[in-house]
Amino acid sequence: MARIAGGLGTSHVPMIGRTLAAGKQAEVPFAPFFEAYAPVHDWLGERKPDVAIVFYNDHGLSFALDNMPTFAVGAATEYRNADEGWGPPEPRSFRGATELSWHLIQSLVADEFDVSVCREMLFDHAGITALDLLYPGHDVPVAVIPIVINGVQPPLPTPLRCYKFGQAIGRAIKSFAQDANVLVIGSGGLSHELGEFGKINEPFDRMTMERIVSDPEALTRYTNDEIVDLAGAQGLELMTWIAMRGAVAGQVDVISSVYQNPISHTGGAMMLIEPR
């Protein structure tokens, strides 16, 4: 039987990936962000998840406006990175988990979430940075299922819808008959707006992190536009954390948590939770 080992919310701003690639985690002003990953690495060593389901928002790589899904689920045997405009990256390949993917898709559609099914999908820095934070050094031992939530072109799914989507994924994981030890990741946020460095809202971010643990439903009462006003346009990436928390249902314990203001132009954050 499949089970949910835990849930991780994390920032993915490109400066994090560049710092990891340069091996300068201890030298940057936001070093405490990386330090908070030490208990996460210990936890991964103990719990040994074998699949990572990654909620993130595509950054204009795999999807453009010709066809913009609200929710898209990967069902590929592998996922590759690609040039996002910074120059061709070192080619990377991430192993898929197709049987679990199709089980999720079938369950979600039966549960009235009519998702887009992606047999091919480019995997962008939002997903890859999260995996590199978990497994520094590029040796990613887990199979991956990318799940994209439209955070790009409004109208975007509401916090409540994203929470319910996460809950549906949580139910689907638990009904998968094969063995799988699943880590659910929400990669995004927290408060920021590209090009607007003043849009970090630390009190809102800290409140959000507290509610993710103790009262996630309180976050589902915000409208998208309220989140934009409070946390900036890209603060909507919070949806990835809300979906993650929907999947990791019930009471949780916090294994590690950090808020770092700023990382680049964002309210930087990480939190690992485990079902109680």
Added chain:
Amino acid sequence: MSKVEAGKFNLGAALKGYELNKMCHTLNRAENRAAFAADEAGYCARFGLNAEETEAVVSRNKPMLFELGGNMYFLAKLDRVKKAGAV
């Protein structure tokens, strides 16, 4: 047209920005960035951008690009193109 606020639905922006964002999306690829850098206005013309859109792109006028329906996730690709000799 009402003022566009990034992250919020705006009908005017939704109706307008398609070609502009489509052009920006192509700048994910190195060969397209090189073609764009070699002739920015000409590259815009290939995607059917009008004079106002082309001017906004060439001048990198962000408020104007937003008003024309530019989406930050795609405009970011434009930001990543170096002005000359781009790779």
